[in-house]
Amino acid sequence: MSNWYNQVNHKTAPILEAIKQQPFIKQLMDGTLPQSVFEFYINQDALYLAEYKKNLATIGVKCSDSNETQFFLDAATGIIAVENALHHVFMKSVTFNNVPSPTCELYTSYLTRIINNQTLEEGLAAILPCFTIYKAIGDYILEHQTNKQNNPYQDWINTYGGAAFEASVNQAIAIVNKYAESANKDVLHKMEVTFTKASKLEWLFWDSAYNKEQWKI
Numbered sequence: 001m002s003n004w005y006n007q008v009n010h011k012t013a014p015i016l017e018a019i020k021q022q023p024f025i026k027q028l029m030d031g032t033l034p035q036s037v038f039e040f041y042i043n044q045d046a047l048y049l050a051e052y053k054k055n056l057a058t059i060g061v062k063c064s065d066s067n068e069t070q071f072f073l074d075a076a077t078g079i080i081a082v083e084n085a086l087h088h089v090f091m092k093s094v095t096f097n098n099v100p101s102p103t104c105e106l107y108t109s110y111l112t113r114i115i116n117n118q119t120l121e122e123g124l125a126a127i128l129p130c131f132t133i134y135k136a137i138g139d140y141i142l143e144h145q146t147n148k149q150n151n152p153y154q155d156w157i158n159t160y161g162g163a164a165f166e167a168s169v170n171q172a173i174a175i176v177n178k179y180a181e182s183a184n185k186d187v188l189h190k191m192e193v194t195f196t197k198a199s200k201l202e203w204l205f206w207d208s209a210y211n212k213e214q215w216k217i
Ligand SMILES: Cc1ncc(CN)c(N)n1
Pocket: 045, 048, 049, 083, 129, 130, 131, 134, 202, 205
């Protein structure tokens, strides 16, 4: 399959569009997002990333090419180090809550299940929206915001709209495309289902943060 990502990205465009319309993203862009909401998000994101980095390492070990393995191991350490720094900046004044929200639990558990129980191709499709959606949102905000000088969340925006993250996203896409090229129809279908579900989980994650989602019982 030539350029699997382009095709699946096209099919899931409505999910990305829905993310852009979320109040979390609109208020992040105009700088009016309440600090307590952003802190809730950053706290849950730290819990998410702690699991995500293990998933990247697992995927890396399963790849057949040592450059691919190296890429995912570097992503697990490098990207997470940058994100941990962001968390440090934005979580200064609050106590860290180490209980994942229901959505955080759902997203991390979903990724771990797919990566450990399904094919490498499906695992790659599962971890990709975490790269591509954040890149798309970072770019979107940078392009549309009018307050770069005084947005309290600018460090976050610059991280995902920046060149370093772009290079890493492009490499992740290239690896997934390579595996899709030799995948059969059944696996390609499963990859698409997985990519779509992980994209929806990205929407849910922001929604859950905006509503400071709690366990109902
Ligand atoms: C939930 C989530 N998804 C993606 C990213 C970007 N790596 C993140 N920090 N958090």
